Amino acid sequence: MEAIEIVLTVNGDERRLAVDTRASLLDVLRERLGLTGAKKGCDHGQCGACTVLLDGRRVNSCLALAVAHQGAEVITVEGLADGDDLHPVQRAFIEEDGFQCGYCTPGQLCSAVGMLDELKQGWPSAVTGDDDDLGDEPSDDEIRERMNGNLCRCGAYAGILAAIKEASR
Amino acid sequence: MRPFVYRRATDAQGAVATFEAAPHAMYLGGGTNLVDLMRLGVASPDLLVDVTGLPYDQVEETPGGGLRIGAAVRNSDLAADAAVRRSYPVLSQALLAGASGQLRNLATVGGNLLQRTRCPYFQDVSKPCNKRDPGSGCPAREGEHHNLAIFGHSASCVATHPSDMAVAMAALGAVVHVEGPGGPRRIGMPGLHRLPGDTPERDTVLEPGELIVAVELPALPYAARSRYRKVRERASFAFAVVAVAAALDVADGVVRDCRVALGGVAHVPWRAELLETTLRGAPATRESFVVAAEAEFAQARPLRDNAYKVPLARNVIVGVLEELL
Numbered sequence A: 001m002e003a004i005e006i007v008l009t010v011n012g013d014e015r016r017l018a019v020d021t022r023a024s025l026l027d028v029l030r031e032r033l034g035l036t037g038a039k040k041g042c043d044h045g046q047c048g049a050c051t052v053l054l055d056g057r058r059v060n061s062c063l064a065l066a067v068a069h070q071g072a073e074v075i076t077v078e079g080l081a082d083g084d085d086l087h088p089v090q091r092a093f094i095e096e097d098g099f100q101c102g103y104c105t106p107g108q109l110c111s112a113v114g115m116l117d118e119l120k121q122g123w124p125s126a127v128t129g130d131d132d133d134l135g136d137e138p139s140d141d142e143i144r145e146r147m148n149g150n151l152c153r154c155g156a157y158a159g160i161l162a163a164i165k166e167a168s169r
Numbered sequence B: 001m002r003p004f005v006y007r008r009a010t011d012a013q014g015a016v017a018t019f020e021a022a023p024h025a026m027y028l029g030g031g032t033n034l035v036d037l038m039r040l041g042v043a044s045p046d047l048l049v050d051v052t053g054l055p056y057d058q059v060e061e062t063p064g065g066g067l068r069i070g071a072a073v074r075n076s077d078l079a080a081d082a083a084v085r086r087s088y089p090v091l092s093q094a095l096l097a098g099a100s101g102q103l104r105n106l107a108t109v110g111g112n113l114l115q116r117t118r119c120p121y122f123q124d125v126s127k128p129c130n131k132r133d134p135g136s137g138c139p140a141r142e143g144e145h146h147n148l149a150i151f152g153h154s155a156s157c158v159a160t161h162p163s164d165m166a167v168a169m170a171a172l173g174a175v176v177h178v179e180g181p182g183g184p185r186r187i188g189m190p191g192l193h194r195l196p197g198d199t200p201e202r203d204t205v206l207e208p209g210e211l212i213v214a215v216e217l218p219a220l221p222y223a224a225r226s227r228y229r230k231v232r233e234r235a236s237f238a239f240a241v242v243a244v245a246a247a248l249d250v251a252d253g254v255v256r257d258c259r260v261a262l263g264g265v266a267h268v269p270w271r272a273e274l275l276e277t278t279l280r281g282a283p284a285t286r287e288s289f290v291v292a293a294e295a296e297f298a299q300a301r302p303l304r305d306n307a308y309k310v311p312l313a314r315n316v317i318v319g320v321l322e323e324l325l
């Protein structure tokens, strides 16, 4: 086994640790740093339960090798709130019943935060028309398409959609 | 997953030299395909050379009026790039039709081109597969192949190439810039990928150790009107059943030039050359589009369970070309 020392800034704290080259960022967060918010749903990039923000962008932490992200800044669901003050996306999920069992929720939350930032930067999606103004409140279709990488086995999609719409206002 | 050594390269020469020093090295992009295949036991490198830190993360205009895209540019950045959206919308649309927002944020241009087939047997090490284990046989030929090739397949492999981005690049005649043990070279698309023949273990014409450093899009003014349309088994986040990348140049009601490439139909992004030849100089009408598409599909060789792709692809092509009128 080859171990490599890396430094990650996780939810604002600098963490230095030696990791097996094979370890995914997800495994390091869960097994080494005790941050079990991000979930291992599939370990193949298919479900989005492991979504975290890596240098500000949403990614599947199950497919990211930890050694390949030396020096990165990671925000997990545990780091979204500001102390006791929930992130607006978290508040909207509670108000709009954006979950049932809650297993997919950490990934949905991080993905929604990353996605709203992508919208703000004017990134198009597969359903964006030439004349659409991404500064407007996103349509249901925009939100659905942009959240396509987050599955919910409970089928709480109606609440998730409403919550993200609420948070985008 | 088998243990491996990890090295981060900072320049192309260093990456190639590091690669060559190990018996079974592989380059690492975003890892969204390779890490998955390592976990499945399909790939087992002893050394990963991370090439995401190489200085190839920019999209630049070329003196000839085209674009040079660094191999480490992330799929999401390329899809959102203003010059790509303006001059080559088909490429932006193809990228956005693929994978998810999270995956596109990790995936690189080099890795996307070299992602491997989604044939179910290839990904399952308990099954034979000539591509994964040469000589072991091809269970897909008689088995599960409803989403595999209708063009250019062989007795040894009927897989399709899964990339959406590569289909748009093949239509645009992109040129892949490579560095390697034998020095730099350029490969015109669709020539990067190869048909399976009797060596399906080789997806591309790249030699061991060759590193993709950039993809150049030649100037093609009429590609400002171009389009990508993808048909899949669910509305979003699935690989193509059939996909069409097209650009059309019409003057005075006549097709001056056109580009059409297909995804989901072959071991390579399939450039529809017969269709293009038939259409050049023809009236820009639905009838011509149908005739040209029929000419292309005359050479299709569907398998037992995928003949549905022939009328499907033909209809999608005709629909996309009509939209471009």
Ligand SMILES: Cc1cc2nc3c(=O)[nH]c(=O)nc-3n(C[C@H](O)[C@H](O)[C@H](O)COP(=O)(O)OP(=O)(O)OC[C@H]3O[C@@H](n4cnc5c(N)ncnc54)[C@H](O)[C@@H]3O)c2cc1C
Binding pocket: A044, A045, A046, B026, B027, B028, B029, B030, B031, B032, B033, B034, B035, B036, B051, B071, B075, B097, B098, B099, B100, B103, B106, B107, B108, B109, B110, B111, B112, B113, B114, B115, B162, B163, B164, B165, B210, B211, B212, B213, B237, B238, B239, B240
């Ligand atoms: C759930 C899921 C759904 C997906 N859906 C789609 C889809 O609908 N459409 C689609 O097109 N794709 C889809 N993908 C595939 C995705 O686009 C690819 O995994 C991604 O583009 C690969 O890029 P990467 O940088 O992560 O490559 P990696 O996984 O890092 O590498 C892939 C291969 O390329 C090689 N490589 C990487 N960079 C270089 C280089 N510069 N030079 C030489 N070799 C290199 C590696 O050695 C490896 O063999 C999906 C993936 C997943 C997991």
Ligand code: SF4
Binding pocket: B117, B119, B120, B121, B122, B128, B129, B130, B131, B132, B137, B138, B139, B140, B141, B148, B156, B157, B158, B159, B200
């Ligand atoms: S089609 Fe190709 S990849 Fe699929 S089982 Fe046959 S040889 Fe393997």
Ligand code: FES
Binding pocket: A039, A040, A041, A042, A043, A044, A045, A046, A047, A048, A049, A050, A051, A060, A061, A062, A063
């Ligand atoms: S656990 Fe990463 S996408 Fe499912």
Ligand code: FES
Binding pocket: A098, A099, A100, A101, A102, A103, A104, A105, A151, A152, A153, A154, A155, A156
């Ligand atoms: S709330 Fe149960 S999986 Fe989404």
